[in-house]
Amino acid sequence: MSTPQTLYEKIWNAHVVEQRDDGTCLIFIDRHLVHEVTSPQAFEGLRAAGRRVRRPDLTLAVPDHNLPTTARLDSNGQPIPIADPESAQQLEALERNAPEFGIDYINASDAKQGIVHVVGPEQGFSLPGTTIVCGDSHTACHGGLGALAFGIGTSEVEHVLATQTLQLTRSKSMEVRVEGELRAGVSAKDVVLHITGVLGAAGGSGHVIEYTGSVIRALSVEGRLTISNMAIEHGARAGLVAPDETTFAYIKGRPMAPSGANWDAAVAYWRTLATDPGATYDKVVSIDAADIAPSVTWGTSPEDVLPITGIVPDPSAFADPSKQEAARKSLDYMGLTPGTRMTDIEVQNIFIGSCTNSRIEDLRAAAEILKGRKKAANVKWAIVVPGSGLVKQQAEDEGLDQIFTDAGFEWREPGCSACLGMNPDKVPAGERCASTSNRNFVGRQGPGARTHLVSPAMAAAAAVAGKLTDVRAFAN
Amino acid sequence: MKAISRVEGRAYPVGLKNIDTDVIIPAVWLKTISRAGLGKGAFESLRAVPGNVFDDPEYAGAPILIAGDNFGCGSSREHAAWAMADLGISAVIAPSFSDIFSGNAFKNGLLAIVLPQAAIDRLMEVARTDDIHIDLETQTVTTPFQDRFEFEIDPFRKHCLINGVDEIGLTLKSSDAISVYEAKLSADRPWLAPNPV
Numbered sequence: 001m002s003t004p005q006t007l008y009e010k011i012w013n014a015h016v017v018e019q020r021d022d023g024t025c026l027i028f029i030d031r032h033l034v035h036e037v038t039s040p041q042a043f044e045g046l047r048a049a050g051r052r053v054r055r056p057d058l059t060l061a062v063p064d065h066n067l068p069t070t071a072r073l074d075s076n077g078q079p080i081p082i083a084d085p086e087s088a089q090q091l092e093a094l095e096r097n098a099p100e101f102g103i104d105y106i107n108a109s110d111a112k113q114g115i116v117h118v119v120g121p122e123q124g125f126s127l128p129g130t131t132i133v134c135g136d137s138h139t140a141c142h143g144g145l146g147a148l149a150f151g152i153g154t155s156e157v158e159h160v161l162a163t164q165t166l167q168l169t170r171s172k173s174m175e176v177r178v179e180g181e182l183r184a185g186v187s188a189k190d191v192v193l194h195i196t197g198v199l200g201a202a203g204g205s206g207h208v209i210e211y212t213g214s215v216i217r218a219l220s221v222e223g224r225l226t227i228s229n230m231a232i233e234h235g236a237r238a239g240l241v242a243p244d245e246t247t248f249a250y251i252k253g254r255p256m257a258p259s260g261a262n263w264d265a266a267v268a269y270w271r272t273l274a275t276d277p278g279a280t281y282d283k284v285v286s287i288d289a290a291d292i293a294p295s296v297t298w299g300t301s302p303e304d305v306l307p308i309t310g311i312v313p314d315p316s317a318f319a320d321p322s323k324q325e326a327a328r329k330s331l332d333y334m335g336l337t338p339g340t341r342m343t344d345i346e347v348q349n350i351f352i353g354s355c356t357n358s359r360i361e362d363l364r365a366a367a368e369i370l371k372g373r374k375k376a377a378n379v380k381w382a383i384v385v386p387g388s389g390l391v392k393q394q395a396e397d398e399g400l401d402q403i404f405t406d407a408g409f410e411w412r413e414p415g416c417s418a419c420l421g422m423n424p425d426k427v428p429a430g431e432r433c434a435s436t437s438n439r440n441f442v443g444r445q446g447p448g449a450r451t452h453l454v455s456p457a458m459a460a461a462a463a464v465a466g467k468l469t470d471v472r473a474f475a476n
Numbered sequence: 477m478k479a480i481s482r483v484e485g486r487a488y489p490v491g492l493k494n495i496d497t498d499v500i501i502p503a504v505w506l507k508t509i510s511r512a513g514l515g516k517g518a519f520e521s522l523r524a525v526p527g528n529v530f531d532d533p534e535y536a537g538a539p540i541l542i543a544g545d546n547f548g549c550g551s552s553r554e555h556a557a558w559a560m561a562d563l564g565i566s567a568v569i570a571p572s573f574s575d576i577f578s579g580n581a582f583k584n585g586l587l588a589i590v591l592p593q594a595a596i597d598r599l600m601e602v603a604r605t606d607d608i609h610i611d612l613e614t615q616t617v618t619t620p621f622q623d624r625f626e627f628e629i630d631p632f633r634k635h636c637l638i639n640g641v642d643e644i645g646l647t648l649k650s651s652d653a654i655s656v657y658e659a660k661l662s663a664d665r666p667w668l669a670p671n672p673v
Contacts (some may be wrong), residue, residue, distance in 0.1 A: 017657045024632045026650055028657055030668060038553065040509035051644070054654075060673060066507065086507035104673045112673065125670055137552040137576060151576055152553035155583035161522055163647045164537060165654060169630065171575075200492050202546035202572055232486050235549060237575045255671060262667035269665060301494045322493040322544045329492070420503045421552075441498040441523050466580075 003366035007242050008208045011148040011273070015131050027168045029160050030130035031147075034061040037095040037422070038135030042158035043097040043175030055164045056102035060125055063091050063108055065222040065422045069385050069412035072109040079109055089422065090245045101161070113423030114388020114414040117141040117355035119270065121225060122388055124254025128243035128270040133160055138438065140231040143252070144224035146273060148208070150234065152211045171237045172282040174207040178215040185472040186222030187365060189357055189436065189455035191215065192230040193295040197305030198287060204236030210275065211241050216288045221250040222361040229356045230438050233302035238392065242274040280410055294471050296342055297440045297453040299330035304416075304440070306342055308458070309468045314338035332441055334450050335430070342468050345452070346412050349433035350375070350382035350409070350463040351445070352456055354419035357436035358387030362456040363395045367403040369460035369474050375408035376466025382409045383425065385417040407463065421446045434462035479640030480585045483567045484611040486538040487603040488529045490522070491596070492546030497551040497577065500667040501559040514555055515562030530563075540608055544601050547588075548577025556582045567610050571596055571615065582633050585640070591617065594624045612638060 005013070011294065017026040019389025032055075039061075047054070053059060057435050066087035082088040085135050091108065097106035103166055106112045117138055120126035128146035131153040133139060135157040142149035156166055195211075196203075209231055216224065224241040231239030241247075248267055287368070293307035294341065304327075306313075315327035315338070350367050352358070363386065375382050384404050386392035392414055395401055401411045418425040419437035421444070427433040436459050437444075441449040452468060461471040477628040485639045506516035515660070523530050541560070547558060547570040547672045557580040560568070567587035587610060591599070599608060614636060636643060647666045661668060 018653050020632065024630075026647065026653070028654070028661070031670075039505050041511050041554075044509070050645070055658075057670065060670075074593060084532070090507055105586065106673060123673060125673070127668070130668070135552055135554075137550065139552075152581060153551035153552055153557070153576060153580035155554060156579065157499055159644050162644050163651075163654065164658075165647060165650075167632075167643060167647060201549055202574075205546065206574055206575060232550075232576075235546065235574060256673055257671075258667035259671075265665075267665040271665075301496075303494075326544075348598050421500075422503045422506060439496075439498070439550060441496045443502050444498050445503075447521075449503070450641070 003205065004279035006173050006275045006281060007146065007210055007240050007273055011129055011131065013128070023348060024167055026165050026167050026437040027131060029164055029166060030058060031125060032059040033120055033132070033134035035116050035136065036058060036063045036064060036090040037065045038154050039097065039157055040090060040093040041154045042161060044207065045158045046161060051162045053103060053161045056155045056363040058164065059161070059275040061094055061098040061103050062106040062113055062116055062119050062142045063094055065416045065420070066090055067108055069415050069417050069421050069425055072413055083227060088182050088296050093168065105448045111389035111393060113354045114391065114415055115358065117229065118358060118387030121145055122254065122390055124251055127251065127257065128247055130272050133166070135412055136230050137232045138205050140236065140239045141225050141229035143228035143231060143239040144221060145247055146241060146270070148240065148371045150238040161372040171208045171378065172206050173377055174204060174209045174285065175281040176209050176285045176287065177209050177213040178211065178287045180215060182215055182289050182292065184319060184475065185294050185457065186292050187455040187457060188219055188226040188294055190295045191306045192227045193297065193453060194292045195287060196230060196234045196302045199234040199285065201233065201301050201303040202235040204231065204390055207236050208238045211239060216241055217244065221247060221359055221361055222359040225247065225359065226356055230302070231387040233438055243270045247286040256354025268271050288361040294455065295456055296458065296468055298334065298336060298342065299327060300333055301326070301330070301438055302438065302440060302453065304330060308344050308468065310337050311342040343470060343475045344467065345432065346467045347434045347462050348378060348380050349427045350379060350459050351433055351435040351437060352383070352459050353385030353417050354437035355387065356438045357433040357456050358385060358391065360391050360394050362436065363391070363400050366456040366460040367473065368402040368405040369457050370464070371403050372408055375463040378466040382463050383386040383412050383418065384409050386414050388414050416445070418445050420444060421450050434459045434468060477583065477636065477640050477642065478585045479638060480587065481612045481638050485541050485607055486535050487540035487542050487608045488538050488601065489536050489600045489603040490541055491531060491600050494549055495543050495545045497553050497556045498660040500548065500556040506553055506555050507667065511558045512561035513562060518536060518563045526639050534647060537564050539564060540610070541565050541568045542596060542603055543568060545571045552576045554580040554589050557581050557586050561586055568585040569596065569599060582637070583635050583643070586611065589627050590619065590627050591627055598623055633647060641654040663671065
């Protein structure tokens with residue numbers, strides 16, 4: 001009988017093209033997603049060296065980071081040019097590079113356009129058991145389907161374009177087991193914020209994390225994508241959730257997914273991927289679902305997580321001296337005083353979107369809270385940015401857009417938007433944003449912007465209350 | 477990749493933990509289609525603080541940066557490595573690095589050297605007055621005060637750094653092995669071929 005293996009080991013072993021004596025492996029890449037920000041220099045490198053793209057059929061390009069989320073087409077149906085010349089130049093580069101190198105390209109005004117990490121699963125491009133890369137750290141997202149997915153830099157983008165492989169060394173494995181039943185008002189986002197608080201921003205460093213346990217099994221694919229998406233926020237190379245019936249049901253019938261006899265063969269293979277009984281991880285972390293509350297960040301690292309019932313910590317309370325200094329700087333930037341209740345913090349901006357929380361389930365959760373309510377007067381800017389044109393369409397079919405606009409939100413076109421503010425969607429300096437995105441870094445949502453990471457339902461509740469608030473008081 | 481085996485000179489004593497990629501180079505600078513010129517956006521938010529080490533003439537042109545745990549966490553943007561190189565930095569010393577940053581640094585011949593916190597504390601002290609010397613061949617960081625810290629580095633990366641190896645060129649030598657793998661994949665898992673979008 002063969003040695004029991006983890007899901008990670010199975011995927012890794014199935015993708016080794018060559019192994020060198022020092023342990024470095026040449027790993028085959030099944031899927032490569034390309035966007036406009038981290039690819040221009042890679043294509044330029046190929047051109048300079050006279051190299052071609054080895055497997056354009058395994059590569060999919062879609063613009064997302066720079067696109068304004070205002071209307072894309074004018075009244076005559078013609079594309080509206082991007083005003084920012086640098087953003088326009090990046091978009092043009094991708095529009096030129098994709099056809100030149102024979103890569104499928106979803107253009108900015110196509111209904112299929114969206115954030116790469118929403119588009120991949122939605123189109124059936126991302127599949128269980130595959131290796132998926134993209135020049136974006138939140139590629140870990142696709143691990144929610146049971147794919148080994150991770151972000152790479154531009155040199156590696158060029159390497160994958162040229163060779164369809166990467167030179168990699170095997171990571172360590174970690175199991176994060178979440179058992180029990182989620183309490184009312186607690187979503188997948190709260191679970192992953194809580195995990196990040198427990199592990200710390202570097203806790204998963206050097207590891208690929210498999211999320212297991214009854215809580216993960218009970219989550220929808222959307223929820224699993226949210227969790228795996230933020231694997232990078234606790235430092236992991238990638239996150240994984242074993243594929244199961246929930247996964248198969250999600251993928252079946254998607255345009256780029258296997259169909260017919262291929263579907264049956266694929267599912268039969270995917271069923272073999274789950275971690276074997278008796279397989280061991282290098283590290284195991286257990287989390288009790290009962291300990292997870294609706295969560296919120298107070299500082300400028302995603303590890304700065306508190307339950308919404310918490311108070312802003314005193315930096316001197318941290319044991320680690322370098323964390324004390326970091327916390328002092330964070331509080332200074334965030335304009336917060338130790339001892340303040342999180343529920344007393346007013347917010348002026350609300351952002352519902354990003355590859356973490358812009359899928360249909362996220363929009364439904366936010367709309368559920370907002371139905372029949374309005375944003376508070378002190379909330380100046382509240383936007384919903386669906387993860388893709390198809391998510392947007394579905395939400396409109398369900399009447400969610402109306403709920404959002406009735407509540408005083410702006411209903412936007414898909415893209416990365418205010419998660420990182422490469423397009424015009426930015427939070428003004430000194431103002432706060434309750435944001436469903438993934439990073440509360442200094443200046444992330446705009447220079448001087450103060451970000452509090454929350455779930456979609458918590459963001460919606462904050463909009464109504466005008467301050468961070470406990471969504472459990474809003475149960476409809 | 478340019479070959480690198482030694483770095484010597486002053487070091488920016490930064491020291492903070494969790495210095496993320498948005499601190500190294502904010503997103504607004506990512507709109508370029510070139511690798512060059514990003515130094516002017518490097519560490520923008522740290523440089524906005526009066527008296528910061530980057531604008532202190534004492535450290536002008538320093539080729540080394542000393543930081544705390546988890547340096548380069550966050551985004552996969554290789555612009556972080558490009559920006560640091562453009563600023564004239566050839567090596568970062570920290571107790572730990574994010575995996576992606578570490579890879580990006582390597583691809584650009586920027587040394588990402590891991591030393592324990594105690595060594596970092598000592599180097600932070602030395603950096604305020606004196607030069608620091610890094611030797612990749614012997615895998616050591618030394619100071620004029622007889623401090624000597626050994627560091628680990630993946631042998632393959634060491635070889636590539638010292639010899640300035642073009643990694644894509646190296647992998648392309650395995651083209652036949654890749655073709656064999658692809659043929660086997662088509663036979664074993666034909667369903668992997670995506671339908672066109």
